[in-house]
Amino acid sequence: MLKIKCELVEKILVSAIRDSIHKNGFKNAIVGVSGGLDSAVVLALCQKALGARHTFALLLPYRASAPESLEHGKAVCAKYKVPFEVIDISAAVDAYFDRFPADTPLQIGNKCARERMSVLYDFSVRKKALVAGTSNKSELLVGYSTQFGDSAAAFLPIGDLYKTQVFELASHLGIPEAIIAKKPSADLWPGQTDEGEIGIAYKDLDIILHLMIDRRWDEGEIIEHGYALPLIRRIKKMIVNSQFKRTMPPVIKLHPRTVGIDFRYLRDWNK
Amino acid sequence: MAAACQLGPGQRAVVSQLPLCYISSMKVRAIQFSPTLGNSEKNLQSHISHVSRAVRDGCELIVFPELSLSGYHLKDLACDIALKQGGREWRELEKLSKKIDIIVGAPLEEDAGIIYNAALYFAKGKWRHTHRKVQLPNYGMFEERMIFKPGDDFRTFKIGTMTAGILICREILFPMLAYLYFIQKTDLLIGISNSPQRGIGKDGVSSFQLWETMGYVFSQFYHQNYVFVNRVGFEDGIGFGGGSFFARAGQGICRKAKYVEEDMLDAVILPADVRRARLASNYLRDEQPQLVLKELQRILHA
Incomplete structure (x- = not known):
């Protein structure tokens, strides 16, 4: 159902x-390689689009990151001959939590993600590059x-591919087998896996999402396809509850034309 | 660049027996390019460059995609860059058309504050015809009804000796609209489009198949020579798929441009193909528009 012509x-x-990259006046892309x-996959695509000389990778481990993550990151950079730098974010993250101790691992995970973003955007200036999201x-x-x-x-090249489709594309692109074979993980704390945290295997999640979003099937039709109602409802709730992450913050309208509401232009305006 | 469609020697022999109006042919070039959103000056320069090259290459008609002078997702930009009759860009297009016939796509402000999604035909130094898009998509990623006023007719016009008609993008997907040109005896149907590629699957992108299916229908059942011109490039991540093609009357798609990439497509249009197709299976002769009209009236007034 989710097969793609790679x-x-x-x-x-x-x-x-x-x-x-080019229409925004840049030549280079920078990718945070985990x-x-x-x-x-994003690194491979950027290398194919721009060449290794115009692609740069940052490997940004935290002290709790799995050691193999760094090795796999280096392996993929080597495979595509992309220059990279390793910057350990532990000191920066820990300096904050030494003053304000975390109550949950999630806080540390979020802080790590934002610290990586901060370094990526600083390097985007140093390297005259746009940040390719993953x-x-x-x-x-x-x-x-x-x-x-x-x-x-700056843009999300694989943002319209389900995870199972990213796997398919990864095989097509020749991503090292060790990366394809391991369990997907945000690597925010030891032993974390995406599927464990989301609570459902990607192969099922992706089919339900595809039926619900792309094909607009209703609950009854998805149940007939073999999925339980509580699971469907839980996924739907995750979608609804995270809508704020997919939109810009609401602007309170006062004037006739308001940013984010009826001041309507694409980002690619005059690009 | 794809080469022009060629005729076999047998086909030439048939052509030579035809009345004068069927002997003519026309070399058409379709431009599959990526306009810059909201920069009509830059886009006009692209048009000028393509026109110069087409003239050098001996083309007689050059066709650009829908909204070729402006880009697609106009939103609040439309009123700032709309083409105006007699304006500088208009006069430039008229001047360009002294050496080659030109079809462009543009937001057209005919009355103050009223903008159409239009296709314009310029020939022999003058504007000759405007088609205003009737079927404005307004769902999902499309919001054309927020920008444009819909047109209300499907009139043919002459390109040389040929009778021609234009459909803009979504209009192509309504077979009854091409039918209106069919019963006006068009020799050449031109479809210009800004079709976003979507619906990826194991066989490719489903949106590509939509246009090619219609091209087959227009060629085989409406017996029209059909030139489909789709743009490429991206606007905020939405990619336009290209895949422009030429379908010869009665013979289906015979030339196709690349998907996704910029390209040009040349085709030699022969009205004689229309005659041959009609003789092979004369749908036009057997068509009963009066019956269709009567039944439509009955259905609509029931």
Whole structure:
């Protein structure tokens, strides 16, 4: 159901990345490479679109990150011959929590995501590059991201591909097998997996999302397809509750034309 | 760039027996390019450059995609950059058309504050025809009804000796609209589009198939030579798929431009193909528009 014609998807995404970078007056893209699947795919696409010379990777481990993540990140940079730098964010993150101790691991995870964003955007200036985001459609829809953290980017090349489709594209692009084979994880704390945290396997989540969002099936039709009502409702609730992450903050309207409401122009205005 | 469609020697022999109006042919070039959103001056320069090259290459008609002078997602931009009759851009297009016939797409402000999504035909140094888009999509990513006033007719016009008609994007997907040109005996149907690519699956992008299916229908059942011109490029992540093509009357799609990338497509249009197609299976002769009209009236007034 979610199979894609990878050659065509690659062609479209490569063309879109080139377009986004060049029309905004840049030549370079910068990618935060985590050692996971999504950033590996985005790095590969940027390299194909712009060349290795115009693609730059930042590997931003925290002291609790899995050691293999760094190795996998380096492996994917080596595979695509993309220059990279490793910047350990532990000191910056820990300095904050030493003063204001965290109550939950989620706080540390969010702080790490925002610290990485902060470093990426600083390096985007140093490297004269736009930040290519690595969010996929599954996590965008259920809100499995840190607002102003990993969701912050100039553009999201794989933001309309479900996670299972990112796997398919990764194989097509020749992403190292060790990255494809491991369990997807935001790597915010030891042992964390996406599926464990979201509470459902991507293969099921993606089908339900696809039926619900792209095909506009109602609950009854999805139940007939083999999924339980409580699961469908839980996913729907995740979508509704995370809508704030997918829109700009509301502006309180006072004037005839208001930013975010009826001052209506694309980002690509005159680009 | 794709080469022009060629005729076999047997086909030439048939053409030579025809009345004068059927002997003519026309070399048409479709421009599959990416306009800059909201920069009509830059887009006009692109048009000038393509026109110069087409003239050098011996083309007689050049066709640009829908809203080629402006870009697609106009939102609040439309009123700032709308084409105006007699304005500088208009006069430039008339001047360009002294050496080649030109079809462009533009937001057209005919009356103050009233803007149409229009296709304009310029020839021999003058404006000749305007088609105002009737079917304005207004769902999902589309919001044309917020910008444009819909047109209300489907009139043919002459390109050389040929009778021509224009459909703009979503109009192509309503077979009854092409039918209106069919019963006006068009030799050449031109479809200009800004179709976003969408619906990815294992077989590719489903939106590509929409346009090609209609091209097959217009060619096989309406017996029209059909030129489809779609843009490429991206606007805020929405990509336009290209895949412009030429469908020869009665023979289906015979030339296709690349998907996704900028490209040009040349085709030699022969009105004689229309005659051949009609003789093979004369849908036009057997069509009963009066019956259709009677039944429509009965259905609508029931």
